[in-house]
Structure formats: C-alpha cells, structure tokens
Amino acid sequence: MKKAIVIVLVLLIFIPLSAKEVRAQPRYIVAVNFRITFKSDGTAIVSLLQHPFNISKKGFEDLYGNPSILQDMVVQEERTAAGLVLLFADNPEKVDYEIVGNMRMKDDEVVLCDVENIGEMKELKGAIVLDVLVHLETTNAIEQLNDRIYRIRITDCYTRLNPMSWIDVIEFRMGEDVQLISYKWSPKSAKGPKIAEDDRLLWENFNEPEAPNEYILELKLPRFELKGAKGYEVMASSSFSNGLLHVSLTNVGNDGFFYIRAVGDSIDQVRKVYLRKGESANLSFPAPKKVKVEIWHESTMLGEAKWVEEVERGTHLKSPSITVLAVIVMGLVLIFLSFLVEKEPRKPETIKDIGEGFGLVR
Amino acid sequence: MKPHLGLLLLGVLLVGMGGLLYFREVKEVEIPVVLTGNQTSTMPWSESPGKIETYSHTYLIKAAFKLKNDRDVSVSDIVYVLVPMNTTHQTSKLISMEPEPLVLELDENGNTYAKIRVEMGPNEVKWINATFEVTMESYKYSFNTNVALWPSLEMARKYTTSTAVWTTENETLIELAESIAGDEDNPLNIAKKIAEWVVNHVEYSVNPNRSRGASHCLTYKDSDLYIYGDCTEVADTYITLVRIMGIPARAAFGMMLEEPKEYYWLNESSRGEGEELLTHWGGHIWPQVYIEPWGWIDVEMLEGLIARVGDYSWRHIIFGLEEKNFLEEETGHFCVSMYLEVEHMEFRFIPQ
Secondary structure, eight states: OOOOOOOSSOOGGGOOSSEEEEOSSSOEEEEEEEEEEEOTTSEEEEEEEEEEEEEETTEEEEOTTOHHHHHHHHHTHHHHHHHHHTTTOSOGGGSOEEEEEEEEEEEEEEEEEOTTSSSOOEEEEEEEEEEEEEEGGGSSSEEEEETTEEEEEEEOHHHHHOTTOOOSEEEEEEOTTOEEEEEEEESTTSOOOSEEETTEEEEEOOSTTTSOSEEEEEEEOTTOOOOTTTTOOEEEEEEEETTEEEEEEEEOSOOEEEEEEEEETTEEEEEEEEEOTTOEEEEEEEOSSOOEEEEEETTEEEEEOEEOOOOOOOSSOOOOOHHHHHHHHHHHHHHHHHHHSOOOOOOOSOOOOOOTTOOOOO | OOOOHHHHHHHHHHHHHHHHHHHHHHHHHTOOOOOOTTOOOOOGGGSOOEEEEEEEEEEEEEEEEEEEOOSSSOEEEEEEEEEOOOBTTEEEEEEEEESOOSEEEEOTTSOEEEEEEEEEOTTOEEEEEEEEEEEEEEEEEEEOGGGOBOOOHHHHHHHSSOOSSSOTTOHHHHHHHHHHHTTOOOHHHHHHHHHHHHHTTEEEOOOTTOOOOGGGTEEEETTEEEEEESHHHHHHHHHHHHHHTTOOEEEEEEEEOSSSSEEEEEEGGGTTOGGGGGGTOOEEEEEEEEEBTTEEEEEEOSSTTOOEESEEOTTEEEEEEESSOOOSSTHHHHEEESSSEEEEEEEEEEEO
C-alpha cells in the first residue's frame, strides 16, 4: 500500500513569480526576460536575459558580475535551454533546437523586473544571455493558414511547469522579411502588449491573472514551407463485417505514432498505433456501419483507408435441413445394413458321399 | 463378412446426395452482401454499460499552513492554497479561510486555488487556516466490457500525446505497452491488463529525490522491467503506457486516508524520512483513464496491491488534476508562495 512523499520546502521548480529564487550560496534571485526573434526561414531565436540580485537587510543587492553565480548559471545551461523550448512544445525531446549563443555577460542589455513585488518594473543593467535556435517545424506550435502565412502559439513555459507562475517580460521581434499579420492572446482576461509595433510586441506582466497563458501570432514567413508530415506514409485498407470495422495498415514511411480514425454519422473513434518502418498492423473498431477511415500523423491527415467490400459470411456451419438429414441418415443406415445382410452362399458344384457318419450340413 | 453390394452402393449414393443437397443449401445463404450505409447490426452501444454501486462519504477537512518570512525585510506576497475539487464523484465547499482569500481561481488544469495576500515582517511567522467540507462518492463499476469505445480524435490528441513526464515516444515503453496489450482490441481490457502488469511489477519505495518522468521509473531486474518508486512513479508509468495504446489518461492527486478520521502533517523534518513519512502523511497521486461510455475512470494500483479500474474507495480525496502541468513535489500542489517558506502543513479529516 502506498502514499506519496512530500517535502515542505518549495524548490526551484515551484517558484511561481516573476523571478527565480535559487538556493545556493550566496542566496540570490534571478530576474528573467524573454526575447523571441522570428526568422523568415521558419526558425526562431529565443534569447533568455537573466540578471541575478538579492533583497536583504541592506535592501536591493545587485549580483550581476558575481563569478560564482555566473558559474552556477552556466552549469545549468543545457537544462535551461531545454526549458526554453517549452515555449513551443510540450516535450523538448521532440524539438530540433540548438544553443547558438552560450551563456555570457552582456553589459549593454537591460532586464526588467518587479524587484520588490510592488507593481513597478525596475531596469537592471546588464544581462547574462543564452540564445537558442528553435526549428519551429519540429514543434507543435506552428500551423499553416495560407500560403506562407502561419499561426504560431507561444505558451508561457513557466505556467506549463506551475500554473501559478508567469513570464513577467516577453518580447517578440520580427526578423528580416517577416511580417506580423495579427496577434492575440489567451485568456482574453489577460492584458495585451505594452508595446505593439509592426515588427515588435512587448508584454510586461505583473501578476499571473494579467499574464497571458498563450501568445498567438500570425506571421508571414516568405522563405519557409511547412512540410508537415513529410516522410510519413501508411498504406491502409478497411472493411466491415459482424459489427466491426477492420483496418489493415502497413507503414511505408518513417517510424511514428498514427491515429486511425473511424468517422461518420454518430461515430468518431480513434485508435492510436505506433508503427515502425515496414511494420503492419490490423485493428478493429466496434462500428454500426461502414464509415470512413482516416489516417493521421499528429495534426496532418495522411489520407483515407481504401475500402474493401467484404462478403458477410457465417462463421459457423449451417445445420442441414430435415430433408437433407433424412437422406443422409437413410444412406448411412443402408451402408450399415449392407454389412449385416449376407448373400446366399454359393452352392457347391459337386457333392460327394464320403462315408457314414458324415453328412452334408445344410 | 462381406457387405451387400447393392445396399452399400445405395447407401453411399444417398449420403452423397445428402451432401450435395447440403452444399446447395449453404450456397444459397452465401450470396454476397453489398454493404450499404444503412446497414445495421447489433451495436455495442445498444447494450447496457453495466452497473455502478456508489456510497457517499462526507469529511470536514481542517487545513493549516505555517508560513515564515526568513528574510530580514518585510514581504508582501500572494500565497496560493489548493481547494479540493468538484468532480462527478466529489463535491467540495470552502467553509472558511483565514486570512480571507482575494479570489478563487482556476488554473489550466481546472484546479481551484485560493489566492491570499500575506504581509509579513522580518522573520515573522503566520498561519493560513482553511476548512472544507467534502462529500465524495466511492464507487464500483460492474462493466459490460462489450460497450467500451475508443476515444474521439479530439480526446486522443489532448490526452494521449507525449509530455515532459509521460514520455510516450520512449521505445522501451512502446515495446512494453504493446507486449502487455497483445492482440487485445478493447480499450477497457487494455487498461485493466496494464494495471495488472503494473501491480505485478512494482518495487515500492518512498522516493523523495525523484526526477519525474516515466523514462526514469523502470529498471531491469532478472530481464524483466520493474517500477521503482512510489505512487508518483506508478501513476507516471501507467499513464504513459495507456497513452501509448491510445487511451486518454491523466493524473489525479490528493489524499489517501488510512482511516476515516486522520491527521496528516508535513514539515521540514520530513525531508529524508523515507518510509517513516507514511506514518503521518497521506499525499497520493493516481491515474484516471477516459473510456466511453463511462467517461473518466479512476485507476488505483497501490491499495492492497490490487489493480482496481473503476473501483474507487472512500479513502480518496481528490484535490486536483495534472493534465498539462507537472510538479516535481506535491507540496507545490497544496500551498505555494514565492517569497515565504511553507514551513509546515497539516490536514485533519473528520468524518461527518
């Protein structure tokens, strides 16, 4: 029997607000800003700007430039980069990203933070910057709307980790040839951007209710073509018999999960199946009638299964009619009798008296 | 003995005729049926989904959270306290909270948090006290397995995908899920088979220093995979395996009571306690699967080490759900503060 362990101390991952508190020596808080620059080839550079500080008896203490803290942060570089990818995907492991600018000090940058939690952003001069290049195509954040026009959903990666946390400052910049078509955010009750220009949006969020959980941008990316589920191909056929919809699949493309969807009037059922290249599978659904079967990979429909008419056959042998049964039984009886009824024995051709005491037995 | 040739031939002739007649009859019923869109047959959904037995249990829950400002300056902070949630099988009321909350808010997972403004001087200690009344319904399904349906595309997309914790893309876990499910085509039977596998492959130990994720839960022992950890590892593994098989799943968290009247507490001294922790704390996390026509079904695998799918006892109080967001430690579920230490928390459960 079991119950769970719980620790009272709230560790790093639970720190909810605008800055991260780090339990190391010396104790410090990190102000964090995000800057995302979209490029016309469908990539985005995510820049993380951090500024360490502390609030103690003496008041605000700026820790930018403290070598041990910088070292502390550099050690966490890989983990921090993976955390940034949560802006675009549920699972960083599935995303193609790379660190293009290692964690370094940039004295000319400014980090904004509501240091004293009083609803005012303080400008902190200097930032420890990390740059990560993300291929948006490999994320689940991008969706094609039109020719070269895409909707990109950026999710608050802090909220993903803790519903009570939020990003306090996030900026979106449009790179060369990238056109911002429109933008919105959710929930609607959250506040809009503080700065909204043709090539730049800046949100400053002071608390969780005012901070959007999702930023939704529509961009024109002239040098980018979303290939979607390229490389994924499944051959599929479906048939219907005995109240079941049968689907046969063969994966002739990349390994991956596929959704097999039976859809029609009053039916929408999905089987999810993982198929390796060359692998086949047979699935069935309970279904009231013949319906369309679609094959999906993530959000792309690869096609429909080819319909195969199937003869509805009884799976059990039918009982013979009484007439047939009677004929067969009669036949069997006659065969049986044929072994009981002997023919008359043949008469001997000659009979001889071979002496007394003997006689022919009739 | 020699047979009578005439009778024998006649008998064989009759048997042959009978066979031909039977073949003709069978052929007559094998006329191909061209299936039309209007053809119907016996449908699973025309059958009853089975039965459910329910029993109601009401608890008064008195919760208290000790906050400490261990800074040398005054702090004004928002503290978040989780309120037990309302579900199909549970109703929850906030009777009182001191200090009074500013507002009750839902997070992305649908969990309710009370937001409380707390002002504290240097090194000051304060308590948040809350009283809830929770009526939960224990239930036990007698399923008619025949009627189980697979989910819609929308549900499958939302609740079967890979997440940072439920790593459905892990090849080892994919092979494991496929081998457990075998040729089974029924989602309820698959959910049960996986629950039984989990029960038979748990090496239970309290795991305070976890790094959450199904990929970290399993280890080979005698060429078989075993789950090492506590309820978190069990839930994460189960959810990942059923998600791989296309069954929507999520985690519910809250308390599992040892007795109807309980006092649970946790504080700084609890760190590193190991199994001792179980003597005074009942925090629990367990999976739920979504299978039509029943909806969300609780799955418990650590209560008596029996696979209970749709057999939900009075011992469970649900506080919230994990669907999108995950926490390494459960404390983050119950009470969270940015600048203040949650030094101690306690829950008194009083049956009504």
